[in-house]
Amino acid sequence: EIVLTQSPGALSVSAGGRVSLSCRASQTIDNNIVWYQQRPGQAPRLLIYAASTRASGIPARFIGSGFGTEFTLSIDSLQSEDFAVYYCQQYHNWPRTFGQGTKVEIK
Amino acid sequence: QLQLQESGPGLLRPSETLSLTCTVSGGSIRNGDSYWSWIRQSPGKGLEWIGYVYYTGNTKYNPSLQSRVSISVDTSRNRLSLWVSSVTAADTAVYYCARDYDYRDNSGYSFYGLDVWGQGTSVTVSS
Numbered sequence: 001e002i003v004l005t006q007s008p009g010a011l012s013v014s015a016g017g018r019v020s021l022s023c024r025a026s027q028t029i030d031n032n033i034v035w036y037q038q039r040p041g042q043a044p045r046l047l048i049y050a051a052s053t054r055a056s057g058i059p060a061r062f063i064g065s066g067f068g069t070e071f072t073l074s075i076d077s078l079q080s081e082d083f084a085v086y087y088c089q090q091y092h093n094w095p096r097t098f099g100q101g102t103k104v105e106i107k
Numbered sequence: 108q109l110q111l112q113e114s115g116p117g118l119l120r121p122s123e124t125l126s127l128t129c130t131v132s133g134g135s136i137r138n139g140d141s142y143w144s145w146i147r148q149s150p151g152k153g154l155e156w157i158g159y160v161y162y163t164g165n166t167k168y169n170p171s172l173q174s175r176v177s178i179s180v181d182t183s184r185n186r187l188s189l190w191v192s193s194v195t196a197a198d199t200a201v202y203y204c205a206r207d208y209d210y211r212d213n214s215g216y217s218f219y220g221l222d223v224w225g226q227g228t229s230v231t232v233s234s
Contacts, residue, residue: 034220043203043227044154049210049220056222087154091207091219095169098154 002026002090006099012107017078021102023071023088032092035064035073038101039084047086048073078104109134111204111225119232125191129204129225136185137162142207144221145178145189149200159207160187194232201227 003026013019023033031051036044046055048064051071061076075082083106088099115127129143136143144159158168160178168176177190191198205221212218 032218036221043205043224044221045224046220046222050218053210053218055220089154089221094167095171096156096207098156100153 001095002029002093002097004088004090004097004099006086006088006102008102009100010103010105012105013078014107015078015080017107019075019078019104021073021075021086021104023066023073023099025069025071025090025092028068029090029092031067032090033064033066033071034089034091035062036087036089037082037084038087039081044087075104080106109206109223111206111223113202113204113225113228115202115228115230117229117231119194119230121195121232121234122193123232125189125194125198125230125232127189127202127204127228127230128186129188130184130186132185136180136187137182140209140211142209142219143178143180143187144205144207145187146203146205146221147198147200148203148227151197152200155200157189157191157202196232199230199232201229203227 005024007022033051035048038044052064063074065072085101085103087101110132112130142159145157148154158178160166160180175192180187205224208222210218
């Protein structure tokens, strides 16, 4: 089973700031990674698939990058609605697995 | 627009069988690019993919749960179902159904993402 390790576990950022969230895979997964956003009390929401392609309706301030084992989700000009937990997930191998999440909080 | 809605009991006793249904509306479960999935989320284990069913009835399960899990599809009712047998407290979680969509590109290469989720249903296992 592929293990995804996200870092940091949590970070505090001011609105309007920029963050970079990391996801590291225990073995190479090419670009077979997805990013989700989860707000309190809601289901996860698809942001990025294939490492860097934004899903329908996702603003351009969400940027995914990486290949192999190292991946990054960057968020520019943080808006109030962006404060949430972010998860990565791989679909390179079965079972699909998720990272443990990074919580982005308001400073 | 496509919507998913989970339903089922919220409280079970240990050793009972969990049974949940997910009703798909606003689209057909027969969509050939869709893999209808169950995912659960608990504070202890985070997000865990339980398995999926294709509209043909083909299934794939997480090996960690395979011996206790079954997923089926009812195309006439546009819904899928999940069964988890011999539940314990470790099965306490929010259970989501979601669509794993195949964003196949022009060369036929598949990229996936859970693009539509239900609201989730909370299941507690307690004596």
